[in-house]
Amino acid sequence: MPETRPETRNANLVFAYITAGSKDEALRIGRVLVEERLAACANVLDGMTSVYRWNGAVEQAEEAVLIAKTRSSLFDRLIDRVRELHSYDTPCVVELALGRGNPDYLDWLRAETEI
Numbered sequence: 001m002p003e004t005r006p007e008t009r010n011a012n013l014v015f016a017y018i019t020a021g022s023k024d025e026a027l028r029i030g031r032v033l034v035e036e037r038l039a040a041c042a043n044v045l046d047g048m049t050s051v052y053r054w055n056g057a058v059e060q061a062e063e064a065v066l067i068a069k070t071r072s073s074l075f076d077r078l079i080d081r082v083r084e085l086h087s088y089d090t091p092c093v094v095e096l097a098l099g100r101g102n103p104d105y106l107d108w109l110r111a112e113t114e115i
Contacts, residue, residue: 013109015096016078018066019050021087026064029085038078039068040112071113072097 016039020026023046030042045065052059070078072095079093098106 012072013098013106014070014072014075015098016066016068016070016075016082017092017094017096018068018082019048019063019092020066021061021063023064025087026066029082030066030068032085033068033070033078033081036081037113037115038074038081039070040109041069043067069098069109071110074113074115 026044033039034042048063048065050061050063075095082091082093
C-alpha cells in the first residue's frame with residue numbers, strides 16, 4: 001500500500017460552509033474573508049434552494065453557498081466576522097474537515113492564511 005505523504009494530511013485545514021441570502025452577499029462576505037486572510041479562497045455557488053424550519057414553520061428560500069478554505073485555528077474568528085457581515089440573525093457557518101489533497105495547493109492555502 002502506498003505511503004501517505006505528510007504534506008497531504010490536513011488536520012488543520014477546513015472548509016467553512018456558509019449560506020447567504022444572495023450571490024452579492026456571499027461575494028461581499030467572501031471578499032472580506034480573503035482580504036483579511038481569514039480564508040485563502042472563497043467559492044460562491046448561486047441558485048441554491050433551501051427548505052428549512054424557522055419559527056415553527058417550514059420555509060423555502062433561494063440562497064447562495066459560500067465555501068471558504070481556511071485553517072481550523074482561524075475558524076472562530078471567521079465565524080465572528082461572518083456574523084458581523086451577514087444579514088441573517090442566525091447564519092449557517094459550519095466547519096468541514098479536509099481530507100488529503102494536492103500538496104502544492106494545500107501549501108498555498110496555508111501560506112495565504114498566515115497572519
